[in-house]
Structure formats: structure tokens, C-alpha cells
Amino acid sequence: MENTIPVLEIKNVSKSFPGVKALQNVSLTAYKGECLALIGENGAGKSTLMKILSGAYSMDEGEIYIEGKKVNIHNPAEGQKAGVGVIYQELSLVRQFTAVENLFLGRWETAPGGVVKWKEMKKQVEDFYKSLGLHFNLNVPVGRLSVAQCQLIEITRAVFMNSKIIVMDEPTSSLTNTEVEILFDLMKRLQSQGITIIFISHKLEELFRACERVYVMKDGCNAGEFQLRDINKDTLVRAMVGRELKNYYPRKTNTPSDKVVLEVKDVDDGKMVHGVSFQVHAGEILGFSGLVGAGRTETMRAIFKAEPKAKGHVYIDGQEVSIKSPADAIRHGIAFATEDRRYEGLVLPLSVAHNISMANFDSICNKAGFINLRKERALAEKYKDNFNIRTPDVNKKVGELSGGNQQKVVVAKWMNTNVRVFIFDEPTRGIDVGAKAEIYQLMVDIAAQGNAVIMVSSELPEVLGVSDRILIMREGKITGELLAHEADEESIISFAIGG
């Protein structure tokens, strides 16, 4: 590969938002056919830089050169024309459209007379996916597919746009290992075609596999550039967080007892979940593993009654409880941090403080239902400090926070309820290493207080590192149970794919 022609040069780019200097004199160079990693803590400015490159944001100062020519990109359409394709961190598919419609969005092929050639387009997509070993239902709106499937569709869309530079903003955050492999294959293939990839991820192990060079950002500035073969993970972490991070996984101070806190029997949603029963004990962290589409999220949604038609029996501390709506579930002490924070977790136009208080108005209201704003603010400040949420002000709209900080707000919201059983669905999606460690610590703390914690996760190392016991699901049923100390990746996978 000729690593000499800079395809992309970003020079001294700065950008401010009201109250935040998101970028200060950031520079970056990328060469043809390479896979360049870009890392940094939550809020370091990675996404902002990429949005400037794609034209979604305008920069205050700085210059961008593509193939040696200075470019002025004012909007995403111009960015696409200049050869920049971006896969955003937050999904940007049209949920009501099918995969085919989304892939060709805005570039539908038409026969003379303006008739869209759906058949041909669908054929192209089918062939393309077959060659990648992907199987999707191409006939339903993508909104009905899983988050992981959406993410893969999103990724393949940039390929379809014939981009010279493809930016992937945390593409693997909701993929399982199998899909990550598919993605890496795809990336290798793109690189061999001379396409440059800029890869943003908080999963540092991945970088060493997929990339050659890495740029580190910290607080909106350049904080180092490394050849990945020269360094190890600890060096990267130090550059990122500015200090040594000793333990990724917390010391397990919780001790599972015999007392059952949550028991569910015969949970069934008629679609993805078939007769699931299990127990969680006081002080226990129960991990749920399995492939995407195994029905883990759906099981949790059924317990929480997010799915109105779901059936099953739920017992808390030995008492059967009747849960008819999420409100009932919350009242009985179940907290559910969902996997998709933008559609299910947060109210983006509302402030950080308002989001934190919304699942438990009792924490800020008097009996008559009047809100005590001072109390609400103090509450938000408390969580902001405890969880290290990076925002200049708790009155900032939550939609303006970086992805990882949004996730922390979701956790804060549920911590603010009277938790007895805390269900985390992909809790560390898009969170930096430091914050991940904080969230794991939090889970251990919740469990150590005698509560039950459930963690649904597609990341095997975290399932193994944090859980006390692991249940594995496949096709809507529990197919395996392992104690954490006797489990390893192989044993989990063999239950997950079925032997």
C-alpha cells in the first residue's frame, strides 16, 4: 500500500459551541488505503471533528485538504461529493424505509420516466450482502430490525456511496463478535480498493486488529499520534485519560446471597421470547449473553412490560407483582436502562437535569405535584459529580452532550428511582474506558447494597469480567447457565450458537 499520498489533511481546526470549546487547533493527516484510528474520552471532540469533515457542522477556523486540494464543505451533500462518507455514531437510517430504500436513499435508480427500479436495486443489495455473508430481511422497515442490524446497514450504506474516505464513528458499539468480524473483513476489502477509513472506537482491542495508526484526542486538542505496532493498550489509555488506569474491572465487593430478589416465570412475548424463566439473587450481577437477535432485549422488555402484549409472572422478594405498564415496573423497583438511548432513553430537547428526574418525580416534587427546582438542580449536580458527566451546566440540553455522556445521564436517571432490580441493556455502548470502569463499579455497588443487577451485553470480556453468573440465550430460550469463574469465551459461544 502506498502510504505517501495524504488523502486527507485537516489543519488547525477549531470549533466552539456555546459554553464549550469542542475543538482547538486540531490537525490530522490520513493516507490512501489506510485505516486510521481516532480515540479519546467521551466529549473529547471526535464526533465533532468528523461532523465538520462531513459538512454537518461548520468550523470556526482551520482548513481541510482532500487529495491536496483545499475544500470548503458546507453541508453533508457537498461532503459526499468530495468523497467523504460518514457512518454516524447515532443511527441515521429512515426507520420507516426498508434496507434497500435506505441504501439508495437520495440516489434511487430510475428508468426513463422516473419509475424507480426497485427490482434491480434490491438485486444489487441482495448480491452485495450475500458476498459479505449478511442476511437481512430486506422487506420490512429497518425500524423493526435490531440495533445491530441497523448498524450494519448503516455501514454498508457508506460503501454504496462510493466514498474515498469513510468515517466510522463507533461502528462496533452494538455489534457482537460475529458481526464485528464481518465488518473487519469489509474494511480490509475497502482498504485494498484504496479507500481510507477513519475508525472511532472505545474498544481499544479492536484498534490493534484493524488499524495501523492512531490519533488520540483529549479535551478538544491533539494528544498524540502513534503507530499501533509500537505501543500497547496501557500507553493508549494513558494518552487518552492522562493517567494510569489500573483496573478495568472492579474488585467484586458484592457477594451473591441465597435470597431471590427477582424471579420470572414463563416470560413470553409471542415473537422473540419463548417461556423464559430465571432468578436473580440479592447481591448478584447476572449477565445475559447470546447473539444479536437471541431475544435478550425482548426478554427484558417483556419483564418491564415495555411490550404491552408480553405475558409471564414476575416475583419480587418472593411476592408476585402485577406489572401492567412500565410505571408499575418502576414502582416495584425495577429500573431498565435500554440499549437505544436516543429513541428510548432520553428526551433530547430537555435538559440534563430534567432527564435525570423524569423517572421519579417524587424525588423533586412535594405531595401536591409541585417541582422544587432547587432540589432538582442539586440532584442533577450530585449525579453530574458522581458519574463525572461532562457538561458545562446541568441545564444544557441532553441532545448536545457527547454520546458517552448521554449514556451516563440514562444511568443517572435510573439510579434516581427506588432501585431493587437494575436491568442494564448494553450499558457501556459508546463509553470510554474510564467511564466504563466507573459504570462497572456502579453495578458492583448497586449489587453490594443487596440489590439484584442484570446486565445484557454483547461484549464477552465485560460479561466475564463483571457478572457472577451468566445465562446464555438462543432463539428466545435460555440455553445455558455458567458461573462466572468457570466460564470462558468458548463455553459461552458454544451455548450461544448451539452445538
Add this chain to the structure above:
Amino acid sequence: MEKSKKIHLGSENIKQLYSEYGIVMVLILLIIVATALNPIFISGSNIMNVLRQVSINGILSIGMTFVIISGCIDLSVGNVLGCTGLIVMILMERFGMVPAILAGLAFGMLVGVVNGWGVHQGLPAFIMTLASQQMVKGLGYVISNGQPFSATDEAYKLIGQGFMWIIPMPVVVFAVLVIIAWFVLTRTRIGRSVYAVGGNQEASRLSGINIRKIRIFAYMVSGLMSAVAAVVLTSRLYSCDPLTGDNYQSDAIAATVIGGCSMAGGEGSVLKTVVGVLIIGIISNILNLLQVSSYLQMIAKGFIIFLAVFIDVWKNK
């Protein structure tokens, strides 16, 4: 710390500034222009006049603000006003003033409950309230037989024509309702829930908020405000006919959107809506003082609505 003391007025920052203070600046500018065009504008009596004129639209806009923040729209308010007015006039003759007014308010709330229920069932808000608009309008014709009705109690005049010190009663009613609405929206759990549901219904539901209750509440407030506006207006006119209030929804929507409520829901403030109400009122007043024909005024108003929504869309980009 190095500092480059340049202020960047990128479009991002302008948008931010505009959404915070823009609308107040527009209002101030408008007042200056109005005074320059015709110094009568700033006289005490004209200002009271403007305030009294805007109070009906103002009351409707309060209700509209609740509905738009909740992410919906209410096209029925104008005709609910008309029909409520007729109900009050007709009942007053037989049962006296107070029962008639109470019945009118109850009717307004009832229409709101039906609207909210329908929208919660999944009907698009636009269609649901268009349907109820038609039904209510028809009902007005049925009960009145198409005839105007006059009020029958001199005391009734007080609400629309009376004064409190030097302030006209409609303005007093409007101001009191604004304060209550502001309090409900910013300081009560149900008000906060209205924002949450408008901003993200699914996240709100999963946070334990009762969506149906909030939808019905928002529309009920809107219906109630229409009924209050009906009482104030018919008291001033001392009569009501089936065409009273027709098309009032467009001014109410315009004021709300000019005031910065996002049509996407989850954003807005009743105080800013008041600014929107004043802007519309002042523009009408200037055009009147300049003796612009009412046809041209229609065009001007339509254009302002377009402009307001356009800015809303641009701001949210």
C-alpha cells in the same frame, strides 16, 4: 491560556442566540418601528387597546402552547370557542349566568378530552382535531339554528367590558391565566410530563409517564382555554353567532410558533408565546393605524406564519 478574542458568529451561534432572545428583540424592534410610523401607537390608550385586542388570541394560544409542546396540534379551538359561546348564551336565558358559564367550560374540556383520547388511540392530531372542528362547528349551527343569540344578564358584561383599576378585564383574565399556565408547565410534574411526552413519547412511557393522561390533559387545557376565551369574547360582544371564532386557530398556532414552540414538540414556553401573541397583535394594530385594507392584512398575516415556521425549521436543523 492563550486567547483569541474573536467572536465567531457562525450560523450555530446565531441560531442559539435567536432561540434564546431573538423573539424578544423582534418585539422591541416592532414597537420602535410602530412608534416611528405612527406616534399614536405608544399612547396609553392605544397600548391598552392592543392588549385588550390580543387577549382572546392570547388565551387560545395558552392552550395551544400546551398542545404543541406535547407534540400535537389543535385545529378545533376556534370553533370550540364559537360553539361554547352559543351554549352559554342559550343556557343563560333559562338557567342563569353562572350555571351557563360552568356548562360552557365543561363543554370545552369535554371536547378536549375527546381530542386527547382520539390522538392517544393513534389518530394523527391534525385529522382528529380537524374532525372535531367540523363536528363542533356543525353542533353550533344545530343548537342555534344559524341564528345569533344575545346574552341576557347585564352582569355578564363585566367579564369582557369591565375594568380592574385601568386595566381591561380581558387583559386581567389573560394575565392570570398566563401566570397559572407558566407555573403548571415549569413547576409541576404534570407540566414537565407534557414536555417529556412531546420530546420523546417512547422514552417517557418507559420512564413511567402515563402517556394517555398527558395527551388528554394537554387537549383538555386547550379546550378549557377555548371556553374561557368564548366567555370573555361573548361578554364583550354581548352576543354570539355560529361564525364567532371561526379560523381563530390560525392566529393561535402562529403566535405559539412565533413564540418559539417547536412543532416537533418538547420545546416552548408560555411566556414566549405571550411575546408571539403581542407580535401578531402589534402587526395588526400597525396595519390598522396605517389603514391597510383587511385583505392585505390577511396576506401579511399568512406571510408571518410562514416566516415563523420557516425560522422554526431552520433553527432545528
